[in-house]
Amino acid sequence: MIINADEKELAALLTQDGFPVTVCPQAHNGMGASLAWGVEQTARASAWIIAQADMPFIRPATICEVAEAVEHPTALAAPEFQGKRGHPVGFGRAYGEELRRLTGDEGARAILRRHEKHLRRLVCDDPGIIADIDMPADLEPRR
Secondary structure, eight states: OEEOTTOHHHHHHHHHTTOOOEEOTTGGGOHHHHHHHHHHHTTTOSEEEEOOTTOTTOOHHHHHHHHHHTOSTTOEEEEEETTEEOSOEEEEGGGHHHHHTOOTTSTTHHHHHHTGGGEEEEEOSOGGGGOOOOSGGGGSOOO
């Protein structure tokens, strides 16, 4: 898990629950810098699953499906719900260098656009892949 330096309480909670935590010293430069940092810290990985912390309702089975879909080095995978692409997104090992060069706040969208022919869309029945939680009210049940 990649966190900002000022998130000490979050780091403690994640570590307590057994998650590896790394503090990105350039997190203030945007999501791209954080992703690049995380990939650099795990450079020996065979693939990367990029998930956003503000999307807590993604089903574990969906994450597993994305992970299985990026076993080949040039594979890209993302879940799709009702025609909308969501998160997490999986990147095979071949994209490591491009991920390490990310900067700014766009994240990895440009990589997905450049390599769209390799992107496997995994149609699923998981509305959590598009449920973005930005405000406490976003946690309230929808009617």
